[in-house]
Amino acid sequence: MSVSVLGAGAFGTALAISLAGNGPVTLWARNNAHAEQMQTSRRNVARLPGVDLPPELTVTSDLAEAAESDTILLSVPMQQLRGLLMAEGDALAGKALVACCKGIELSTGMGPVSVIRDCLPEAQAALLTGPSFAADIARGLPTALTLACEDPALGLSLQEQLTTANLRLYRTTDTVGAELGGALKNVIAIACGAVIGAGLGESARAALMTRGYAEMQRMALACGARAETLAGLSGFGDLTLTCSSDLSRNYRLGFAIGRGESFDPSITVEGAATARATAAKAEDMRLDMPITQTVVALLDGRLTIHDATAQLLSRPLKEE
Ligand SMILES: NC(=O)C1=CN([C@@H]2O[C@H](COP(=O)(O)OP(=O)(O)OC[C@H]3O[C@@H](n4cnc5c(N)ncnc54)[C@H](O)[C@@H]3O)[C@@H](O)[C@H]2O)C=CC1
Numbered sequence: 001m002s003v004s005v006l007g008a009g010a011f012g013t014a015l016a017i018s019l020a021g022n023g024p025v026t027l028w029a030r031n032n033a034h035a036e037q038m039q040t041s042r043r044n045v046a047r048l049p050g051v052d053l054p055p056e057l058t059v060t061s062d063l064a065e066a067a068e069s070d071t072i073l074l075s076v077p078m079q080q081l082r083g084l085l086m087a088e089g090d091a092l093a094g095k096a097l098v099a100c101c102k103g104i105e106l107s108t109g110m111g112p113v114s115v116i117r118d119c120l121p122e123a124q125a126a127l128l129t130g131p132s133f134a135a136d137i138a139r140g141l142p143t144a145l146t147l148a149c150e151d152p153a154l155g156l157s158l159q160e161q162l163t164t165a166n167l168r169l170y171r172t173t174d175t176v177g178a179e180l181g182g183a184l185k186n187v188i189a190i191a192c193g194a195v196i197g198a199g200l201g202e203s204a205r206a207a208l209m210t211r212g213y214a215e216m217q218r219m220a221l222a223c224g225a226r227a228e229t230l231a232g233l234s235g236f237g238d239l240t241l242t243c244s245s246d247l248s249r250n251y252r253l254g255f256a257i258g259r260g261e262s263f264d265p266s267i268t269v270e271g272a273a274t275a276r277a278t279a280a281k282a283e284d285m286r287l288d289m290p291i292t293q294t295v296v297a298l299l300d301g302r303l304t305i306h307d308a309t310a311q312l313l314s315r316p317l318k319e320e
């Protein structure tokens, strides 16, 4: 079975490099000039500098060529996923489509698996998510991720196909839990970056990670997820990585907010739109998600980090 990756960003390129260790893999870039640059230099200078593309990796800007594979990884930002599926749906219908993005769609409140099902009901939808930086995967460093697929047989087959020498996949049928873990941890990472950026200390970060995890669970369980999924790689695992490393773009955005500095708006930061989508969803579902609401207020400039902290600390006392 052959594999293609759609989206030649940092993550798509890193996954394609790792998968190339299993056999031929195709990486599709929508931009012709970007594809040509990668074909010539055998590097993705813009998104993953310093890493060579292996010979088993073919770069193309021809979607039809990429869509010849049986398994297609979708590695575009969450808010772009629907646009890609709508534009290329004819070529992708009926394939095994593995979303590799983390987030909640702002316009619908859906996660990536739901968006695939909504756009292409005849496709077989799955999700690859968990703690991993593209640069680590591309350098061959050991990584463990979650492969979520409701169909157990397809999940097993994808797990076997997409596990590589440095990428160990665990499988689950709980797509809702995997979607929400990967999406919501980015919101908490923004909050953690903000407290560290503002000099509020490691104790504050630990408090936010723990109470943030409680919020993630609250939303996920209310949506039908299983608690053990949240405790796994796609939830707790990715929360830990993203909240504690300045390699994370979500963390770095928060850090900039905490320091009162600007942040390059062209950088992919999934947690910003996801915070807004989650806050709206929480309101509809009558769920208490104070950290998420605070992140939205910080992003909107409605609160300073110091007012936000005071507000969170002065909430009514409750049981843990
Ligand atoms: N970079 C990382 O370390 C990791 C990223 N992810 C997830 O992977 C997803 C993608 O992130 P990155 O690759 O890091 O972002 P990136 O900013 O490096 O790349 C995004 C790529 O998507 C392409 N793109 C955007 N809209 C498109 C469309 N409609 N059709 C085709 N291509 C389109 C862009 O041209 C760009 O090449 C995000 O959801 C992110 O959370 C997950 C784990 C690790």
Ligand SMILES: O=C(CO)COP(=O)(O)O
Binding pocket: 102, 130, 131, 132, 133, 186, 189, 238, 241, 242, 247, 248, 249, 250, 251, 268, 269, 270
């Ligand atoms: O999802 C990631 C780590 O698992 C990457 O984090 P950022 O998107 O914050 O860079």
